[in-house]
Amino acid sequence: MSDLTTFEFAARAQNTQGATRRETPLHHVSHQNAEAAAVVFNEVPFCAQLTLRGSPENPDFLAGVEKVLGFALPVQPLTSHASDSYYVFWISPGEWLILAENIEPAVIEASLRAELTGHFAVVDVSAGQTLMTLSGEAVQQVLQKSCGYDVEASLPVGKVVTTTFAKATLVLHHQAEGKYFLIVRRSFADYVWRWLVDASAEYGLTVV
Amino acid sequence: MLHLFCPYCQELREENEFHYRGQAHIVRPKDPESLSDKEWGDYLFFRNNSKGIHHEMWYHVSGCRRFFNVTRNTVTYEIYETYKIGETPAVTDKEETE
Numbered sequence A: 001m002s003d004l005t006t007f008e009f010a011a012r013a014q015n016t017q018g019a020t021r022r023e024t025p026l027h028h029v030s031h032q033n034a035e036a037a038a039v040v041f042n043e044v045p046f047c048a049q050l051t052l053r054g055s056p057e058n059p060d061f062l063a064g065v066e067k068v069l070g071f072a073l074p075v076q077p078l079t080s081h082a083s084d085s086y087y088v089f090w091i092s093p094g095e096w097l098i099l100a101e102n103i104e105p106a107v108i109e110a111s112l113r114a115e116l117t118g119h120f121a122v123v124d125v126s127a128g129q130t131l132m133t134l135s136g137e138a139v140q141q142v143l144q145k146s147c148g149y150d151v152e153a154s155l156p157v158g159k160v161v162t163t164t165f166a167k168a169t170l171v172l173h174h175q176a177e178g179k180y181f182l183i184v185r186r187s188f189a190d191y192v193w194r195w196l197v198d199a200s201a202e203y204g205l206t207v208v
Numbered sequence B: 001m002l003h004l005f006c007p008y009c010q011e012l013r014e015e016n017e018f019h020y021r022g023q024a025h026i027v028r029p030k031d032p033e034s035l036s037d038k039e040w041g042d043y044l045f046f047r048n049n050s051k052g053i054h055h056e057m058w059y060h061v062s063g064c065r066r067f068f069n070v071t072r073n074t075v076t077y078e079i080y081e082t083y084k085i086g087e088t089p090a091v092t093d094k095e096e097t098e
């Protein structure tokens, strides 16, 4: 082990894999505007993210996934399902995004592979994208500035859409009343963050 | 801005989530070796330029990333229907209107 292991890193740049320093796409982000903040931003560090593909018409596939997750896959367009351990989002017919904050992606992948046979795909995309949460009393105004999608009228709690946000593409999920998930590609994370800083300036933005 | 109903997401989205991908229902020849150069060239390069009804593919690139079909009027931009790949269009006989 090298001396690197003795360094203390911030929560979003941890020494989670032995001597290897690991950084979230937004580990460098901080923002002081806490007094009047009507927009609250958070990047959930090192969230497990897996893309699952398979046929929703295949009962063996559905049953195998249900055994691992503990609930049935959401097969209706733009729906999601969550438990204490997992969030699962419908992305496309036959494609889902699985998120977990407290389970290692390799563990999820291995349990899915153990249950599934035939034509399916599980890919660990944890390092390729990041989960941001956005809340606060002005969150809807900020989203309405940023999306062509009608967030106010068409995105009730529980719904998930892949859409454009500023000039990026992301997965937008209304997680709870007034709280949204933004799942964005690593290479777009800083762009989306800087857009949010600008779009939130008039309301006040804080990072938690 | 067009609003397109994605038959996979099952809702209307703005045009900037989509890419236009050209004429629909072009069938790849089963036995390309047996075609003349003209027939192969027609398959590869030549497309309808219809005034009125046009069946075309669109790609929901910033959404579900699926291709689907649209029946659109090239004069008025009216969209008569959108339908999944593999399905047949319901609107086909309005070529001579306008």
Ligand SMILES: [Zn+2]
Residues within 6 Å of the ligand: B006, B007, B008, B009, B010, B060, B063, B064, B065, B066
């Ligand atoms: Zn779609």
